[in-house]
Every structure is written in structure tokens, then in C-alpha cells.
Amino acid sequence: MNGKRLSRRTFLKNGLFALKALVALAGAGGLYSIFGERFWIQIKRVRLAYRRFPSSFAGMRIVQFSDTHIGKYYSLKRLEEVVELVQKQKPDLICFTGDLFDSKFGEVSDDVIPILARLQAQLGKFAVLGNHDMRLNAKRVVDVLERSGFTVLINGSRSIVRGLERMQVVGIDEMFHGQPDLPLALKGVGKDDFVLLLAHEPDFADTALAFPVDLQLSGHSHGGQIRIPFYGSIFIPDLAQKYPMGLYSFAGSEFHVYTNRGIGTTLFPIRFNCRPEITVFDLETKQM
Template sequence: MADSRLTRRTFLRKSLFAAGALPMLLGAGGLYGVFGERYWIQIQKIKLAPGRLPAAFHGMRVVQFSDTHLGKYYSVNRLAHMAELVQRQKPDLICFTGDLFDSQYGRVNPGIIPILSRLKAEFGKFAVLGNHDMRLGADSVRDVLEKADFTVLVNGNRPVSKGGERFRVAGVDEMIYGQPDLKKALIGARQEEFVLLLCHEPDFADTAMKFSVDLQLSGHSHGGQIRIPGVGSLFTPELGQKYSIGLYSFEEKGFHVYTNRGIGTTLFPIRLHCRPEITVFEWGEVP
């Protein structure tokens, strides 16, 4: 009888502890997600050996950032810090894949032009617009990027040349509010040329892999923003569900798509098990 009473008391103590501990753990996780992880930028390094990339570009460092969502929950000072981190990676080429401003809690702010102008890369800075940029006004956001020396690609491309060889950086219009036209974006590109494609929404990859495209860089999904170990993301947005995070390879097609987790947040100012990301692609032979 005494052992039975002891067992019941032990069970009750454990149950009461669990009942009190769970809310505390959830609360601590929420505080960490709001005040900690969403500012803890990860430098994600990816080594790729794209088959058609000219040898002159082996060793090139392509740096991607995405989805800054400047506004109430991501400040100009935070953007300045992020720009410093991008520049520390010694980029040869910089790509921004959309949603510069947050359409719900932000506005187009030309005051960030000097910050973005500090970003330097030998082979240029390229960008496409995201759905939040489109909602705020595509022309206004494009003007900010162009005044900061970004080439904004809307169903177009630009050649990048070195040592008599070249590849193309192409970009398509935003999928939700725009009219993406990859055939138009590739005008002038030779069939054998390596093509780096920028598209805000990653699920455009299903279209891109049908064309002569080697690597697509995207954002939009934020990697799910809140991820549960063993489960994955709780929510991903339209057109960011199939290729929601990281690298996807289609070797038989010679095609890769990479979805950057983004810098800022949307809807809720929280990240959990999904740190903001700057991606550094190192092109060349993979050991």
C-alpha cells in the first residue's frame, strides 16, 4: 500500500511539473523566436559544380540574400548589419530575390539606397521583385534598387563575361501579380550557355527545368519561418510549397533550384528552427 501511495505521489509530482514546464518551454521558445533567432543570420555555404559553367568562372562566389521585409519588424539598422555581412563574404556577384519591403508593415523607403550601394561585386548586382514589392508598387521598389546599382531583371537577362567566356543571369517577373515569361527572359542566350535564373517564387522551378536553365535562385517561402524538428514547416505560402527550403537537384536535367530562407519575417515576427540566411555559392569542382 505504501509503495502504491508513493508511486501515485511520484506520478502526480511529475504530472504537475510537466503541466507547468510545458507552458514555460513554449514561452521560452516564443521569446527566443521573436528576440533571438530572427536576428541570428546564418552564412550558408553551398559548393556547386554546374556542368555547363565555363572554366573561367570556377571559384566564383555568388552571394544571395532575399526577403528582407523592411518595415515594422526589420529596421534600416538591421539592413545595414546584413549588408556588412554580405560584403564580408567577398562576393564576385550578388543576387537579391525579392521582397525588399514588407507590404503590411512597411513602405518604400529611398533612405536605404546608400546602404544597398555599399554592396560591391566585380561582376554586378542583380535583383528580381517579390509579391510584397509588387503590392507596394513595382516601379517604386525597382527605382530604389536601380539607384543602388542593382540590375533589376523583369523577363530579361544580362551576360557576365570573363576571359573570353560568359554566362547569363536571367530574371522573370513575379508570379502572383506579374507575368513571368521565361522564353522572353532568355532571348539572346545561346542554347549552350550556362544560365543563372532569379525568380522570387521557388515553385517556378517546374517551368524553369523545361528550359535551358542550370540554376534557379529563389526566396519567398522563408523556409517556412517556423519549423518543428521531425515535422518540418508549419506553413509555406502559395508557390513556395514544393521547393520550400534549401537545395533541390535534378541531375538528369542538369538543373538545380535553391530556396533561400530569407532575412526578415512576414505575418508574425518570429523564426523558430529556421534562421535567416545569407547564401554563399562557391562554383567549381566539388571535392
């Protein structure tokens, strides 16, 4: 009888210890998610080669950042750190793929202009709008980005010339609140031009695949923000369900879509197993 009581006491004692350990672990994980990982930016490097990529651009470096969600949970000081990291990558071209401000916990502010203006790239700075930008005030966000030195593409394109060759940077309108029109955006683009497409929502790739687009850069998903080991993301937003994170290729085509995990957060200031990201693309000409 005493042995059984001792065993029961030991079981209860061990169970209580395990419960306390789980609570402590959950608390530590929460602190890490709020104050640690969401500011621990990963520099992700991607090397791609294309037959259509002009040889005079070989070795060109594109740096993408996305979804800063500036507001209550992401400060201007943090944005300064992002700008410094982007510049350290020595970009030839900088792309921002939307959601500069957070529509729930932020507002459009000119205070970001002198910070974003520090970004420098020989071949230019390009941007598209995200769904949060559209909810706040699309015209104001465009004005802020343009005054920061970005070319904002809304169903439009720009040629980049190096030597006797060129490539095209194309941007489409936001999918939830805008009117994306890829045929209009591609108007004037040559059939042999290499096309870099900026589209906030990654699932637009299903549309882009049918057009002469080579590489699509997107954001929007935040990679899910909270990723449980052996399970995956707790929540992924609409229009990022198919291509939520990283690089995707398509059978029978050189077309790729890359979904950046973003910088900031939305709804909750938490990232777990899903670090914020700056992506560095090194592009080469594929040998025939």
C-alpha cells in the first residue's frame, strides 16, 4: 500500500513538474516570438539562370524586401535597420513588394521618406502596393514611395538598359482592392525581353504563367508568421495559399515565383519558426 501511495505521489510530483516546465517553455517561446525572432532578419540568397536573361546583365543582384507593416508593432528605428541590411547586400536593383504600412495598427506617414531615400541601387528602386496600402490610402502610399525614390508600378512596366540589351520590370495592381491587368502591364514589352514581375499576392503566379513572364516576386503571406514544427503554418492569407513561402518552379517552363516572408507582422506581433526575410537574387544567363 505504501508503495502505491509513494508511486502516486511521485507521479503527481513529476506531473506537476512537467506542467510547470511546459508553462515555462510556453512563456519562453512567447517571449522569443515577440521580442526575438520577429526582429531576427534572415538574408536569403537565391541564384537563378535563364535562357532569356541578357548576358550584359549577368551577375545582376536584385534585393527584395516586403511587408514592413510600419505602425504600432514596427518602428521607424527598425525600418532603418532594414535599410542598412538591404544596402549591405550591394544591390543593383531593389524591389519592394507591398504593405509598407499596417492598416490596423499604423497610418501613412511621411516620416519614412528620408529613411527609404537612403536605399540606393544603380538600376533603380521599384515597388507595388499591398492590400494594407490599398485599405489605408493608395494615393498617399504611392506619393510616399515616389518621394522616397521608388518607381511604383501599377499595371505598368519600365525598361532597364545595360549596353545594347534590356530587361523589363513589370508591376501589377493589388488583387483584393485593385484591378490587376497583366496584358496592359506587358504592353510594349518585347517578346524576347526578360520580364521581372512584381505582384504582391503570390498566387497571381497562376495567371502570370500563361504570359511571357520569367520571374515573379511576391510577399503578402509572411510565410504564415507562426509555423508549428511538423505541422506548418497556423494561418496563411487568401491569395497566398498555393505559393506561401520560398521558390516555386513550373513544369515545362523557366518561370519561377518567389514568395518573401516579409519583414513585419500583422494582427499579432509574433513570429515563430518563420523569421523575417530579405532576399538576394543573383541572376545569370543559362548556357544553351
